[in-house]
Amino acid sequence: MIIKHMLKHKISHLLLLSFLFLFLIPVQGSKIFAAQIESVGKIYPFPQIELKEVIASWLKRNGFLITQKNIDKGNIHLEGEREDELWQITLGPRSPLASFVQAEFKKKGEPDQKKVDILWAYLSGYPQKNIKKNAQRKSPPDRSFAEENVYPQIPGSVLSQNEFVVCIKAGEKDTSIQFTGFIVDRAGIVLSTAHDLGPIKETLVTLFDDRQITGRVIRTDRDRDLALIDLNEKFDSSISLSQSRNLLGVGEVVFSAGCPINLKGTIYPGQINSPPRVVNNYPLWQVSMKIFPGSSGSPVFDQQGKLVGVVKGRYRGTDSIGFIIPIETIMEFLKQ
DSSP: OHHHHHHHHHHHHHHHHHHIIIIIHHHHHHHHHHHHHHHTOEEESSOHHHHHHHHHHHHHHTTOEEEEEEOGGGOEEEEEEETTEEEEEEEEEEETTEEEEEEEEEETTEEOHHHHHHHHHHHHHHHHHHHHHHHHOSSOTTOOHHHHTTOOOOOHHHHGGGGGEEEEEESOSTTOEEEEEEEEETTTEEEEOSTTTTTOOEEEEEOTTSOEEEEEEEEEETTTTEEEEEOOOOOSOOOOSTTOOOOOOTTOEEEEEEOGGGOTTEEEEEEEEEEEEEETTEEEEEEEEOOOTTOTTOEEEOTTSOEEEEEEEEOTTOSSEEEEEEHHHHHHHHHO
C-alpha cells in the first residue's frame, strides 16, 4: 500500500510538471519572444501619420513600389518591393507625438540588417536635415499660409478671445516645459493638451493680465491628448463651447492664439489644407500655420471667432505644418 501510494504521488507530480511545461512555459516563451520583437524596433518623436509619410517618401525615392494595410491596435504595415528586394515595416502609435517602428529588409529572401540601420540613421537625422535645408533656401517649400498671403487681417472676434488664453509651465525649474491652454469655464477650468504633462499634477499658469496662479491637473486623456486644469478661481467669462463649430472646409482660414516660445497672446493665421486624418482612432485636421514650441494647447478659431479646435503639434521637419484636434474630440472628452 505504501509503495502504491508513493507511485501515485510520483505520477501526480509528473503530471503537474507536464502541465507546467506544456501550458505555462509557452506563455513565458511568448513574453520573451514579444520582448525580442520589441527590441528590434525603435521609437521616434513623430506622430504616426507623419512617420508613415516620411518612410513612404523615402522608399519611393529609392524606387520601391509601396503597399499599405491597417492592422490591429491602430498599427500600419508598409511593404516596399523592388525586383528581388523587400521592405516590411510596421508603425504603431506610442503617444500622440511619438511612434514605434519595426523594420525588416530582405534581398533574395535573405535579411540584411545594414539596410535597416540605414533607415534608422535616416529617421534619426530627418528633423535636423529638414530644418537645415529650409534655412538654406531663399523660398522655403513649407511656407505657411500667412507668408503666402501677407498676413491676413485678424478679425476683432478672434482678438477678443485672447484674454482667455493662458501660458502654462510644468515640471522642475531647470527642466520645465511650457505650453498653452484656454479658459473654458467661469469656474476657472482650463483646457489644454496632455502630452507635455506626463505624471505632473501641478502647473504654473500665467493669465492674460500677467497674474500667475497655481493650476491643478484634474483630468487627462492620453488618447485624445487633452487635459483639464483647475485654477480654483472664478472668472467673468470664458471661451464659449456652445458657440463652437465643427464643420470646416479645406482651404478655410483659421487662427490660433497661444504662447509660442513663451510669447503670450500671439495669434497666427492659417489654412486647413487637407481633409481630417485619423490617428490613433481620432481625427486630426492638417493646417498650414506657424507652430512653434509652446503652441500645443492653443485654441483655434474661425473668422467669426468660434472655437474649432486645439493645436496638437507640428511636423518635426517644419514650423509651418501642423495638426489640430477638432471640436468633436474636445466635446467627447468633456462629456465623459
